[in-house]
Amino acid sequence: MDTLINDIIDVVGKNGVLLGDDVRQRSVDWFTKASCQAKAIVRPQSTEQLSQIMKLCHAVNQPVVTHGGLTGVVHGAIATPDELVISLELMNQIEDIDAVGSTMQVQAGATLQRVQEAAEAIDMQFALDLGARGSCTIGGNIATNAGGIRVIRYGMMRQQVLGLEVVLSDGTVVSSMNTMLKNNAGYDLKQLFIGSEGTLGIVTRAVLRLHPQMPSEQTALVAVPSFQALTALLSLASKELANGLSAFEALWNNHYALMTAERTKHSPLLATDSPFYAIIETLGSDEEKDAEAFARVLEQALEAELITDAVLAQSSSQRQGIWEVREDIETLVHELDPMFSFDISLPIAHMDAYVTSLEEKLKAQWPETGQIVVFGHLGDGNLHIMISVRDAAAESRRQVEALVYGSLTQYRGSISAEHGVGLEKRDYLSLSRSFEEIALMQRLKHALDPKGLLNPGKILG
Amino acid sequence: MDTLINDIIDVVGKNGVLLGDDVRQRSVDWFTKASCQAKAIVRPQSTEQLSQIMKLCHAVNQPVVTHGGLTGVVHGAIATPDELVISLELMNQIEDIDAVGSTMQVQAGATLQRVQEAAEAIDMQFALDLGARGSCTIGGNIATNAGGIRVIRYGMMRQQVLGLEVVLSDGTVVSSMNTMLKNNAGYDLKQLFIGSEGTLGIVTRAVLRLHPQMPSEQTALVAVPSFQALTALLSLASKELANGLSAFEALWNNHYALMTAERTKHSPLLATDSPFYAIIETLGSDEEKDAEAFARVLEQALEAELITDAVLAQSSSQRQGIWEVREDIETLVHELDPMFSFDISLPIAHMDAYVTSLEEKLKAQWPETGQIVVFGHLGDGNLHIMISVRDAAAESRRQVEALVYGSLTQYRGSISAEHGVGLEKRDYLSLSRSFEEIALMQRLKHALDPKGLLNPGKILG
Numbered sequence: 001m002d003t004l005i006n007d008i009i010d011v012v013g014k015n016g017v018l019l020g021d022d023v024r025q026r027s028v029d030w031f032t033k034a035s036c037q038a039k040a041i042v043r044p045q046s047t048e049q050l051s052q053i054m055k056l057c058h059a060v061n062q063p064v065v066t067h068g069g070l071t072g073v074v075h076g077a078i079a080t081p082d083e084l085v086i087s088l089e090l091m092n093q094i095e096d097i098d099a100v101g102s103t104m105q106v107q108a109g110a111t112l113q114r115v116q117e118a119a120e121a122i123d124m125q126f127a128l129d130l131g132a133r134g135s136c137t138i139g140g141n142i143a144t145n146a147g148g149i150r151v152i153r154y155g156m157m158r159q160q161v162l163g164l165e166v167v168l169s170d171g172t173v174v175s176s177m178n179t180m181l182k183n184n185a186g187y188d189l190k191q192l193f194i195g196s197e198g199t200l201g202i203v204t205r206a207v208l209r210l211h212p213q214m215p216s217e218q219t220a221l222v223a224v225p226s227f228q229a230l231t232a233l234l235s236l237a238s239k240e241l242a243n244g245l246s247a248f249e250a251l252w253n254n255h256y257a258l259m260t261a262e263r264t265k266h267s268p269l270l271a272t273d274s275p276f277y278a279i280i281e282t283l284g285s286d287e288e289k290d291a292e293a294f295a296r297v298l299e300q301a302l303e304a305e306l307i308t309d310a311v312l313a314q315s316s317s318q319r320q321g322i323w324e325v326r327e328d329i330e331t332l333v334h335e336l337d338p339m340f341s342f343d344i345s346l347p348i349a350h351m352d353a354y355v356t357s358l359e360e361k362l363k364a365q366w367p368e369t370g371q372i373v374v375f376g377h378l379g380d381g382n383l384h385i386m387i388s389v390r391d392a393a394a395e396s397r398r399q400v401e402a403l404v405y406g407s408l409t410q411y412r413g414s415i416s417a418e419h420g421v422g423l424e425k426r427d428y429l430s431l432s433r434s435f436e437e438i439a440l441m442q443r444l445k446h447a448l449d450p451k452g453l454l455n456p457g458k459i460l461g
Numbered sequence: 462m463d464t465l466i467n468d469i470i471d472v473v474g475k476n477g478v479l480l481g482d483d484v485r486q487r488s489v490d491w492f493t494k495a496s497c498q499a500k501a502i503v504r505p506q507s508t509e510q511l512s513q514i515m516k517l518c519h520a521v522n523q524p525v526v527t528h529g530g531l532t533g534v535v536h537g538a539i540a541t542p543d544e545l546v547i548s549l550e551l552m553n554q555i556e557d558i559d560a561v562g563s564t565m566q567v568q569a570g571a572t573l574q575r576v577q578e579a580a581e582a583i584d585m586q587f588a589l590d591l592g593a594r595g596s597c598t599i600g601g602n603i604a605t606n607a608g609g610i611r612v613i614r615y616g617m618m619r620q621q622v623l624g625l626e627v628v629l630s631d632g633t634v635v636s637s638m639n640t641m642l643k644n645n646a647g648y649d650l651k652q653l654f655i656g657s658e659g660t661l662g663i664v665t666r667a668v669l670r671l672h673p674q675m676p677s678e679q680t681a682l683v684a685v686p687s688f689q690a691l692t693a694l695l696s697l698a699s700k701e702l703a704n705g706l707s708a709f710e711a712l713w714n715n716h717y718a719l720m721t722a723e724r725t726k727h728s729p730l731l732a733t734d735s736p737f738y739a740i741i742e743t744l745g746s747d748e749e750k751d752a753e754a755f756a757r758v759l760e761q762a763l764e765a766e767l768i769t770d771a772v773l774a775q776s777s778s779q780r781q782g783i784w785e786v787r788e789d790i791e792t793l794v795h796e797l798d799p800m801f802s803f804d805i806s807l808p809i810a811h812m813d814a815y816v817t818s819l820e821e822k823l824k825a826q827w828p829e830t831g832q833i834v835v836f837g838h839l840g841d842g843n844l845h846i847m848i849s850v851r852d853a854a855a856e857s858r859r860q861v862e863a864l865v866y867g868s869l870t871q872y873r874g875s876i877s878a879e880h881g882v883g884l885e886k887r888d889y890l891s892l893s894r895s896f897e898e899i900a901l902m903q904r905l906k907h908a909l910d911p912k913g914l915l916n917p918g919k920i921l922g
Contacts, residue, residue, distance in 0.1 A: 004660050015731050020827060034860055085664055098506060098808075100692075100808070100809065100810050101808050101809065101810065101842075116893070144645065145645055145649070147643055147645075151642065151643065155616075155620065156643065158649075158652075159616065159620065168901075172900075173897065174895075174897045174898060174901055175818055175894075175895060175897065175898075176894075176898055178875075179808065179873065180806040180807070180808070180841075180842050180843075180874070180875055181612065181806070181841045181842055181843070182608055182612065182617065182806050182838075182841050182842065182875070182878040182879050183806060183875040183877070183884070183893070184605065184606055184608075184656055184845045184875075184877045184879055184880065184881050184882070184892055185875045185876050185877045185882060185890060185893040185894055186882055186893075186898070186899070186920050186921070187653075187656065187657055187661075187902045187920070188606070188619075188652070188655075188656050188899055189902065191619075191652035191653070191655075192648075192652070192653065192905075193648070194649075194652075195645055195648065195649050196648055198583060199615040200648075205804055212699050214704075231561075238673050239673050239746060240746060241746075243675075243704030243705050243744075243745060243746070244704050251895050283704075283705070284755075284773070285700060285701060285702075285703060288619055289750065289754075293747075295751075343769075345641040345642070345643050345644060346641070347559075347561070347562050347640060347641070348561060348562065349561045349562065358463060363768055377643075380641075380642045380643050381562075381641050381642055381643065382641075382642070382643045412640065413641070413645070414639070414645075414646045415643070416645045416646045417641070417643040417644060417645060418643050418645055419645065420645050421645070421646060421647055429646060429647055432638075432644070432646040432647075433637075433647055434635075434636060436635045436636065436643070436648060437635060437636075437647070438633065438647070440629075440635055440650055441647050441648045441650065443909070444648060444653075444905075444906070444908065446825055447904055447905065447908035448904070459647055459648070460647070
């Protein structure tokens, strides 16, 4: 065992360092379940411990990869045998909740679901929400600027963070635990770390913004006859439910039909022959009035033939049933195995042409095996595209990537809307970012982590 | 005339450079109307011209100060005789409006009001709003991360910016004109420049986010019997009007009574003996239902004795009348001349104690001349405090600053909620930011502007 590990054990104790099989047993990739190859997994119990660990690593140029809930999908947590993993799993406390100030102070390792539940316990809400809520951590949500299903109403994780504490590559602790909605006293340093995927600093604690709880929740699954109708429906809902609209998720037929096929566990709530489906949700404070307004919009949509059918959730279990179809990624992974996953954004006006053309190209190149599933946060201009050609080879992946990213640039789209870049999309960064942008990213990386110790190779090569 | 000016005239033409009296005639300070002392005012007509100008300046180490609408109040635009002013006034075009994508592309010199009007012309809204709307520019709003009266609903300027184009100190153009709501393809570079007060780069163009227009606007001025009632009223309004609440402005009696005194032009809409007043506003899509909900909240507040009286605007001119009292800063400046202006944030729970104690200390130190006026964005934890001791001397200013900032640190408040730091608050930055935070700011400044050419001395010493 090398000296560094011994020195780290002196800081965190034996229980704070995992070695050998305890490391290999862990997966670093949600899709492939690939085993963790790191030299060791180090588990600090405090910011002070982490600071000491990073000072030790900095002294001997030891690179580190930070782990949260490991629910990322862009290979952002992969570690080589030369790298140490820093896991925030033992720093998972909810330190403070302030109902008057509408803030919560948490350690980075707390899961999103615990944070949501802690907010609910004081009649507030934490507004970020996504399928991996039970496993993903606040630190990971911050490091990846997580999106999810309520971005249309509350913004991404960036909008939920008021303050941040970060350990830099040399062990310096930058505590910027602001609790106020507005603070223009100098540069807003937290912005630098949010969405930087662990390459500029290690997030240890955060002050989160809470919102009033919305007791009235209206949810519907609707069948939509065309893409034009889908965008018109989004406009109608945005306008008529403007203040309350909290989710507008679109499902292409290839998604809904697959997820409700007989062999999967979801029974279809609507006939499976509609070209598109949408999940629409509003949050409000007045159940009766909100239900009325919601029903009125659905009626208007029916009359205008923007929808052909609708199921309105009458209970929270019915609501659950609607969302399960959207959130069950495991069934998708199983059905499409081996699956290539994409998370793009592009202007809504171009989405239909883009997807149609992609589908045609896929079928032309893989007439037998090519399969595509499309769904996503339409209101945010963000689509998730899952593709299988029944072949996991690197060359097949590259060919599929060429198809997906090929026409994206002409629409000035992004190769990553909410999943980040990691290792997986790194080689395509220049499709969404200019030479000058990437050079500036590298300049920031060099300024904050001159030795390149933090999550090496992720985002930037 | 020096060589640099001649070289710059070669780039922008004679009309692009102001010299001598044309420079002195301009003011750099909204309160004092102090004359501009810069060597010259350079007015590029395009990003390309500005890039060339900065290359010339960089080659000879010429420092520059960027000017927008000059409505800032922290001496952020002051330029010495050795400095050049870069004014974006000729780059004021609205380049594109996309109703489907809900975006607008503008040059930095466009005024906020023109942007608001352009959005309204296509039935959308641009959500930032503040009193200086007719003069302040989008570039200035971005450089200072402007706040204003709708932060409680829509966030600060940071939340309204999707994409940004910036010229760096060496003339490099970083074009990051993202049009999408979600884009996690690498570091979100625009965040670095928003709120950096022209010290890291010069903002030349931006992609702004638009929101659906809210045809229904409910506005009331209410009299509030105590600070406790004021915060209870905010909680009630936040909860009951949650999705629609767009402004919650508090006026202390010392503000309302002064602004509606006989010698000023505003006639009081409510009796002037209430300890507090609030302006409450909601934005929505259904006039009838919104008016009902708004009236219901006011009734509830009356019954619970959270308010003692209310005026509900029945027309847009009545709405205007309510807001004029809040937005008429000129009368304040006139009444309190010479006035020291503060813009602090602190947890709402501590505000009353803080202001009461500040008032007592002021009266103890300046029993004859001390006068304080307090108002602000209560929902954001942000107060504007105007103080006069009828004496503009630097020593008096320092004494007043010591009073205002003295007890702020114990509440972990901020010396600047929305106005920024500039020169005026620079010496107090360490009250709101730690050594490590300031060191990191300096590291960023050095990484982006190693020669220190951009707005020298502002924010950081």
